[in-house]
Amino acid sequence: VTYDTLQCVDGHSRKRARSSSPRPARSRAPRTSETDGGSRAERKRRTREALIAAAFRMLERHSFDRLSLREVAREAGVVPTAFYRHFENMDALGLVLVDESFRTLRDLLRDARTGALEPERIIRSSVQILVRHTHEHRQQFRFIARERYSGVTTLRYAIRSEIRLFASELATDLARFPGLNRWTTEDLNMMAGLIVNTMVSTVEGILDAPLDSPVAEDEIIRIAEKQLILVALGAAQWRVID
Amino acid sequence: VTYDTLQCVDGHSRKRARSSSPRPARSRAPRTSETDGGSRAERKRRTREALIAAAFRMLERHSFDRLSLREVAREAGVVPTAFYRHFENMDALGLVLVDESFRTLRDLLRDARTGALEPERIIRSSVQILVRHTHEHRQQFRFIARERYSGVTTLRYAIRSEIRLFASELATDLARFPGLNRWTTEDLNMMAGLIVNTMVSTVEGILDAPLDSPVAEDEIIRIAEKQLILVALGAAQWRVID
DNA sequence: TGTACATCAGTGAACGCGCGTTCACTGATGTAC
């Protein structure tokens, strides 16, 4: 459905256009009481979620910078102006996406905390958890990886500060390990940063690997494990120069 | 200067528009024999470089996905249609930018090769070289960091494969170190990947740090050095499990 | 319980704008004789 038509700024042709072309039926499914129950507030919430989901879906193919308000609204099955009932503008939507994405990232950390304790096994299981979450929340992970260094300043800063927060949570977890409990905060954050970087690049590797190629994914996993083991080995020696 | 005006598709008003408004003077400096010497081929080369430079300049503020052909042409002081004399489309320009950026990145590696030999000193000097190159080629480095995971598939793949190449060159260099010369190729690439990730995130930190705050930059440098030392320490232990 | 009014999520037309691309053109540079 096209809402705009280019016309002469001229009363006659405008009137003609109005009367000559009867409106075509809406192409999306009409709302029925069957598909569309709930209170007004509930339905508003659903539209909001539809906009968020639409944005995430489109972000698999484009950067946020490229998304247009109209595209998102269209994908959500809603008229462009309805967007404004939920978000002030696209930036506001972007910040909500950052929030949602990092909420799922924190779940990952919580999952990982319940893992095994020996250094070698904890790395294996952590990478496993990372891979599982990556597949379960492809859209959120892709969004973070893509926009971390993006051209949209607002998002870049929001993600940067969330990643810093995430890294310092990870640092707190690291501090519980026998060899690391005497480290300075800066050093723990330094190591956490190294781990987070490795995680992010692993995630991107998995997301961009051919979906049907478990071989490529296995290689990415093997390399990630080795990288983390290398870091752990380095950490074990760190006291030497501390 | 506006090239387009919205008009009725109507002979009369079009003719009117043509005759009524005399063309305003070009806003950019007119070409003179003084500023504009050289053969035809030479001047074409200069326009091409102007387009590339314009794109790099604009990429400091936006992602490539967001750049428009017209903006780039405008910034280069050239009419939009002139763009096509040099590049088939924006994607083609993007690939040239990738090329140029990685050429300067290779210079960095060459510079680093002439550094000191003891592990600790080589890290210090490498980071120093990295920081210097980052400042000298801000635009290229920012472009790589930003578009590495970008929404533009063509660029992402081009950059990814260049980074892989870069990492394997680095791996070759690593293989020369006493402790590492018996490592498998995969393990060398694994370690190189870890180092490259650290480099990229260091570069982004430096680029986004307040320009007038040497304190923030010093912290970034200190952390990068520590991360590389950690990796080196891990590498020294790697044989244990090899 | 029923009625009258308020709320407000979503609609659709309209606006002015910048976009990518086409086209016929201009006029300085380059080349052949």
Add this chain to the structure above:
DNA sequence: TGTACATCAGTGAACGCGCGTTCACTGATGTAC
């Protein structure tokens, strides 16, 4: 060396299109009595 013609980098007008945002609106849901 001079002349006549070819080349081609850059120009400017035009096209149809999608954009963000405004506005007055509609009609189902919610509320007060």
